[in-house]
Amino acid sequence: MTDLNGMAIFAKVVEAKGYSQASRLTGLPKSTISRKISQLEETLGVRLLQRNTRGLSLTHVGALYYQHCANIVQEMEEALATIENTHQDITGMLRIALPVSFHQDAIATLCSGFLRKYPKVDLDIQFIDAEVSLIGEGYDIAIKYGPLDASDLIARLLVERQPVLVASVKYLKAHGAPATPQDLANHQGLLLGTPRSSAIWPIGVGAEKTMVQFERKVRVNSNTVLKQMTKAGVGIAMLTESVCHEELQSGELRRVLADYPLEPIKVYGVYSSRRQLANKITSFLDFFCQHFATHESLQPLMRSVR
Known part of the structure; x- marks a missing residue:
């Protein structure tokens, strides 16, 4: 046999x-x-x-x-x-891959809350820039930004995040504010990305969307570093409203080209069809959707961590 x-x-x-x-x-x-x-x-x-x-x-x-x-x-x-x-209890190892540029403080808070709710689960969390093979590398879930390539994997839309172009008051006083997307070519841009990322921002929505080039001053794969450098007046950056909500409220950062709409950034949870019935996978993705729709929804979790 x-x-x-x-x-x-x-x-x-x-x-x-x-x-x-x-x-x-x-x-x-x-x-x-x-x-x-x-x-x-x-x-x-x-x-x-x-x-x-x-x-x-x-x-x-x-x-x-x-x-x-x-x-x-x-x-x-x-x-x-x-x-x-x-089983009533959700147990076992859950291996998760995320892009390095994902907001790591928020993920730390989210996962801490998940472990408090499901204490019998163990997490292996890796921030990876390279494309991940779920089956070949043994990951249960990959968190990815859209759009996604066609594959036989299951992709669940978790959250949409609204991007905004922002700059500090210091930068705008020194360089002025761009009046049109084409003016970005004459401004210092801070790019969230990897060595494969080009100095291009999508401006507009749907059929009106155009890819606008800018002068890249900095490229970094950390949202935290990107925001801090933007606040320091180094250049203009594309962040999400949830990441820079407090700075926009206080006036430390100001929106640039606010009259030009930007398409939402879509975040997916991707997993193999082999594991579509696994309770721990669906439980984590449900928890993600429930508590990570916006940063504001993380505040109860953050207070309980401290």
Whole structure:
């Protein structure tokens, strides 16, 4: 009889693109994984993986066999999720990947509140700029900004956040305020992004939206740093209303090009269809939606943390 555990390990090796990553994800030694794959190949009488100096690649029969293994693993995970949902308590490890630019103080507060509500859950939270492979890297949830590429993953819209262009009073006194989006080309812009991000802001909504270039003075992947540099008068930045609400209220920051609308930024929770029945995933996303729609809704949580 074929070893179902061996099939699951084979699927994990394929998805992780190698023994080392599969070992990290499963907690099994590489020697155990290698032995399981060899035993599976011996039982089947075929070669599933080609091993060379560049790594592993699937043979033709291995690629066909993997599809069946992946389906079986999915059925096993869905069966496990069904059992998990029969428990009153929500337990287990939940691995979450977020973009580095996400507001980290708010996430810390949110996750602290989630753990108080579900104390039997353990969290592994990673802020990552690179594209995340949920299955291959073992994450349960990835929080992502839209728009999203087409995939077989499930994407749940969590929240929409309204962006605003802002600058400090100090900057506006020194450089003046742009009157049109095209004037941004003559102003110092602070970009929230990664090395792959271009100095372009989308101005307008729908068919009226245009991509406007600006003079990039700073590029940083931290909302906190971006806001502090904007307050210091370094340049104009695109922040969300929730991030700079207090500064706008106090007048420390002022809106720029307020007559030009900006499309909302959409935030999604993405997870594998294999895990769509997992109670801990839906519980976290429900909690996220409930308490992270705006920063104001986090205030009760923040008071309880202190």
